Amino acid sequence: MKPTKHLLLIFLILAQVAYSQVRTVKELDINWKFQKGDFENAFEINFNDSKWENVTVPHDWAIYGPFDKEIDKQNVAIVQNGENIASEKTGRTGALPHIGTAWYRNKFTISELDLTKKVILFFEGAMSEPQIYLNGKKVGEWAYGYSYFYFDVSEFIKKGENTLAVKLTNKEFASRWYPGAGLYRKVSLITKNKANINQWGTFITTPFISKDVAKVNVKTKASVENGYLVTTVFDADGKQVSTDKSSSKFGNEFDQNIKVENPKLWSPETPYLYKSVTQLFVNEELKDEVSTLFGIREIKYEAKKGFSLNGKVRKFKGVCLHHDLGPLGTAINKAALRRQLTILKDMGCDAIRSSHNMPSIEQLELCDEMGFMFLAESFDEWAKPKVKNGYHRFFDDYAEKDIVNLVQATKNHPSIVMWSSGNEVPDQWGDEGVKRAKWLQDIFHREDPTRPVTVGMDQVKATMESGFGALLDIPGLNYRVHLYEDAFKKFPQGFILGSETASTVSSRGIYKFPVVQEKNKQYDDFQSSSYDLEACSWSNVPDEDFVLQDDKPWVIGEFVWTGFDYLGEPTPYDESWPSRSSYFGISDLAGLPKDRFYLYRSRWNTTDETLHILPHWNWEGREGETTPVFVYTNYNSAELFVNGKSMGVQKKNHSTPQNRYRLMWMDVKYEPGTLKVIALDDEGKAVSEKEIHTAGKPYKIILNPDRKTIMADGKDLSFVEVTVVDKNGIPCPTATNQLKFKVKGAGTYRAACNGDATSLEMFHIPTMKLFSGKLVVLVQSTNQSGNIELSVSGNGLKSGKLNLSSKN
Numbered sequence: 001m002k003p004t005k006h007l008l009l010i011f012l013i014l015a016q017v018a019y020s021q022v023r024t025v026k027e028l029d030i031n032w033k034f035q036k037g038d039f040e041n042a043f044e045i046n047f048n049d050s051k052w053e054n055v056t057v058p059h060d061w062a063i064y065g066p067f068d069k070e071i072d073k074q075n076v077a078i079v080q081n082g083e084n085i086a087s088e089k090t091g092r093t094g095a096l097p098h099i100g101t102a103w104y105r106n107k108f109t110i111s112e113l114d115l116t117k118k119v120i121l122f123f124e125g126a127m128s129e130p131q132i133y134l135n136g137k138k139v140g141e142w143a144y145g146y147s148y149f150y151f152d153v154s155e156f157i158k159k160g161e162n163t164l165a166v167k168l169t170n171k172e173f174a175s176r177w178y179p180g181a182g183l184y185r186k187v188s189l190i191t192k193n194k195a196n197i198n199q200w201g202t203f204i205t206t207p208f209i210s211k212d213v214a215k216v217n218v219k220t221k222a223s224v225e226n227g228y229l230v231t232t233v234f235d236a237d238g239k240q241v242s243t244d245k246s247s248s249k250f251g252n253e254f255d256q257n258i259k260v261e262n263p264k265l266w267s268p269e270t271p272y273l274y275k276s277v278t279q280l281f282v283n284e285e286l287k288d289e290v291s292t293l294f295g296i297r298e299i300k301y302e303a304k305k306g307f308s309l310n311g312k313v314r315k316f317k318g319v320c321l322h323h324d325l326g327p328l329g330t331a332i333n334k335a336a337l338r339r340q341l342t343i344l345k346d347m348g349c350d351a352i353r354s355s356h357n358m359p360s361i362e363q364l365e366l367c368d369e370m371g372f373m374f375l376a377e378s379f380d381e382w383a384k385p386k387v388k389n390g391y392h393r394f395f396d397d398y399a400e401k402d403i404v405n406l407v408q409a410t411k412n413h414p415s416i417v418m419w420s421s422g423n424e425v426p427d428q429w430g431d432e433g434v435k436r437a438k439w440l441q442d443i444f445h446r447e448d449p450t451r452p453v454t455v456g457m458d459q460v461k462a463t464m465e466s467g468f469g470a471l472l473d474i475p476g477l478n479y480r481v482h483l484y485e486d487a488f489k490k491f492p493q494g495f496i497l498g499s500e501t502a503s504t505v506s507s508r509g510i511y512k513f514p515v516v517q518e519k520n521k522q523y524d525d526f527q528s529s530s531y532d533l534e535a536c537s538w539s540n541v542p543d544e545d546f547v548l549q550d551d552k553p554w555v556i557g558e559f560v561w562t563g564f565d566y567l568g569e570p571t572p573y574d575e576s577w578p579s580r581s582s583y584f585g586i587s588d589l590a591g592l593p594k595d596r597f598y599l600y601r602s603r604w605n606t607t608d609e610t611l612h613i614l615p616h617w618n619w620e621g622r623e624g625e626t627t628p629v630f631v632y633t634n635y636n637s638a639e640l641f642v643n644g645k646s647m648g649v650q651k652k653n654h655s656t657p658q659n660r661y662r663l664m665w666m667d668v669k670y671e672p673g674t675l676k677v678i679a680l681d682d683e684g685k686a687v688s689e690k691e692i693h694t695a696g697k698p699y700k701i702i703l704n705p706d707r708k709t710i711m712a713d714g715k716d717l718s719f720v721e722v723t724v725v726d727k728n729g730i731p732c733p734t735a736t737n738q739l740k741f742k743v744k745g746a747g748t749y750r751a752a753c754n755g756d757a758t759s760l761e762m763f764h765i766p767t768m769k770l771f772s773g774k775l776v777v778l779v780q781s782t783n784q785s786g787n788i789e790l791s792v793s794g795n796g797l798k799s800g801k802l803n804l805s806s807k808n
C-alpha cells in the first residue's frame with residue numbers, strides 16, 4: 001500500500017469515528033412484534049407481546065391474504081369513471097385483508113450518552129393513521145398513510161431498554177386501489193448532538209450553471225447558537241472539488257455558495273451525482289455532519305418551447321406507478337424497485353409519476369442514480385370526497401403539513417422536476433377548489449421555489465372555465481385527448497402535460513378475436529386482449545397519445561397509466577369476482593412485459609432495436625381463421641411470412657393512429673408453424689428479422705434470473721423468470737401448469753407471481769400456476785453468504801434447477 005493510501009485510510013477511519021460520534025442513524029428493521037386487532041394496553045411497557053408474531057419492517061400485514069371478495073366491497077358509483085348508478089365493486093382495493101387495527105412493538109436500547117442527545121424517531125410512511133407511543137407515553141400521531149413524518153423523542157427516551165408501540169388503523173372505503181397495511185416503509189432512530197443540523201435542514205440548489213462553472217447553493221438550518229459550517233463537495237469518484245466555510249447565519253439558516261468547475265450535469269442519460277458533506281462546528285468541535293447526494297441540472301418550462309433539461313428541449317416519456325410491488329405488497333424493497341426501473345429503462349422510459357401520493361425515499365434514490373425524472377404527487381383527494389373515508393377527512397388539518405414534509409424530505413433529489421398537488425380531485429368543481437389549488441401551490445412554492453406544480457385534471461372543461469387550470473404552473477391533462485387543443489388555447493401557460501395518458505387494458509399473452517378497437521370490452525374469462533386496442537370509456541389506446549406527442553410541439557410529454565399492473569382497481573372487471581388487480585400495466589403484476597411494452601419501446605428506446613411480433617402462434621382450433629399479426633418495431637416497414645409464404649409488406653403511414661405506429665397484417669389465416677418478420681429499410685433492403693414458432697407440448701422448465709449474485713443482507717432479491725418450453729426449447733405460450741418451488745442454502749422462497757389478475761393463489765405459498773406460459777419466483781437472501789439453489793417442478797415436466805449465490 002502506498003503511503004498516500006495509508007493516510008487516506010486513516011482519514012476515512014477517523015472520519016467514520018467522528019461521524020458516528022456526532023450522529024447515528026439506526027434503522028429499526030428487526031425485532032418487531034406484530035399483532036392484528038385492537039389492544040387497549042398495547043402501548044404499555046410491560047404489555048405481554050410474547051405471543052405476537054415476529055416480523056421485520058418494512059412489513060405489509062395484508063399481502064399474505066387470503067384474497068376475499070367481501071373485503072372492502074364497495075357499493076358505489078365511480079363518478080370519475082362516468083358512472084351514476086351504484087353497483088357492487090369487488091377487488092377495488094385488492095381484496096386483501098388490510099382493513100382494521102393492528103399494533104407493532106419494538107424494543108431498542110439507549111445508552112447513557114444518548115440521554116444527553118437529541119433523538120428523532122423517523123417514519124417514512126405508516127399505513128395508516130399511526131399513533132406512536134414510547135415507554136408508555138403517547139409521542140404523537142399522523143393521519144395520511146403515505147406521509148413521511150418524525151417526532152423529537154428526546155424527552156421520552158430512557159437509559160437501557162425502550163419500548164416503542166405503534167397503532168395503525170385502516171378504514172374501509174378509504175382507497176381506490178390497494179393501499180397496503182402496516183409499517184410498510186422504513187422506521188429509524190436518529191441520534192445527534194443538541195447542537196445539530198435540523199431534520200431535512202439541508203437544501204441544495206444549483207441556480208447558476210455554465211459550461212465552466214456551477215453555483216451550488218447550500219442552505220442549512222441548524223439548531224446552534226454560535227458556530228460555523230464547513231460544506232465540502234465531492235465528485236462521483238469521491239474527489240474533493242470544492243469547500244466553503246461560513247459562520248454567517250440568518251435566523252437559523254446558513255447560506256453558502258460553492259463553486260464547482262466544469263460541472264458534470266445530471267440527466268436521465270448521464271445521472272451524475274455529487275456529494276455534499278456539511279459539518280457543523282462549535283468552538284472548533286465537530287457537532288454534526290450531514291451528507292447529501294445532489295445533481296447539477298437546470299429545468300425550464302417555457303411557453304412555446306416547452307420543457308427543457310440542461311438547455312435541451314425534451315418530452316417526458318413517463319409512466320405512472322402505484323406504490324405496491326405486486327407479490328411483495330407495499331413493503332418497500334430496493335431490489336424490487338431497482339428491477340422495475342431496469343425494465344423501464346430498457347423500454348426507454350425516462351420519467352416516473354408517483355401516483356397518487358408520496359414516493360418512497362428508496363425510489364427517489366434509485367431514480368437519481370439510474371436516471372429518471374420524477375413527478376412527485378401528494379393527494380388523490382382534497383376537501384371533497386372520492387371515497388367515503390378518503391383523505392378529505394384530513395385535508396383541513398393535514399394538507400399543509402403533508403406537503404411541507406413531502407418537499408422537505410425529498411427536495412434534494414435531482415430526479416424530481418415537478419410536484420403535483422393532486423390527481424383528479426373533485427374540487428376541480430367550484431370556487432373553493434380554485435382557492436385550494438392556489439393555496440396548495442403556494443405552499444409548494446414557499447417550501448421549494450425551484451420546481452413547478454401541476455394537478456392531473458380530468459374535468460378539463462370545468463377547469464377551463466373556473467380559472468383552476470389557468471393558475472397552475474403546469475396544466476396537466478388526464479386523458480381527454482380531444483380537449484388538448486382547446487385547453488392549449490384557453491390556458492395561458494403555453495404548454496400542456498399529459499399527466500396521465502392511455503389507460504389501455506390488456507392481459508399478458510391473451511388475444512381475443514375478432515380484433516377490433518373497443519371501449520369497456522369484457523370477456524367471460526375476465527381478461528383483456530393483448531392486441532392493445534381496448535381502453536375504458538374515458539381513456540384511449542397508446543397511439544392516440546403518440547399523435548399528440550409527435551404533432552404538437554406544445555405537449556411536453558406523457559405519463560402513461562401505468563408502468564406496471566398494481567393490486568386493486570381491476571377495471572374493466574371492477575364488478576367481476578375474482579378480478580383483483582389492474583389490467584392497465586405496460587408490464588404485468590409480475591413485471592413481465594406485455595406486448596404494449598414493445599410498442600412504447602419502439603418509440604422511446606432510440607438506441608436499441610425493437611422488432612416484436614404478436615400474437616403468439618399456438619392457435620389449435622383456429623386453423624384457417626383470420627388471425628391478425630402486429631409487429632411493434634422502430635423500423636418503418638417490414639414483410640411478414642407464414643411458413644415461408646409472404647403476407648406482403650406493411651409500411652407505417654398516417655391513415656390512422658394505429659397505422660402510424662404499428663405494422664398490421666389484418667388478414668392472416670392461422671396455420672401452425674413459423675411466423676417470420678423481415679424489417680426493411682427505406683430502400684426496401686432487409687435489415688433485421690425475427691421468428692416465432694408454434695410450440696409443442698410443455699416439456700421442460702427453464703429458469704432465468706435477473707441477478708445471479710445478490711447481497712447477503714436478508715433483504716435482497718433475485719427475480720427468476722420461469723418459462724415452460726417444448727422439446728425443441730420453444731416457449732409454450734398457453735401453458736398453465738401448476739408448479740412448485742423449493743429454495744435451499746443461503747436463501748429463502750419469498751414469493752411468486754404469474755401476472756394473472758384473476759388468480760387467487762397467494763404469493764407467499766410456494767406453488768402457483770403458470771399464466772400464458774410464465775411466472776416469476778422471488779428468491780430472498782438470508783444474512784449468511786453462500787450458494788442458493790432454486791428448484792421448480794411440475795407434474796410431467798422436466799424440473800428446472802438454478803444456482804444463485806449471495807455475498808456480503
Ligand code: GAL
Pocket residue numbers: 080355423424458478500503536539561569571584
Ligand atoms: C384515472 C385515475 C387513476 C386510475 C385511472 C384508470 O382517472 O387518475 O387513478 O383510476 O383513471 O384509468
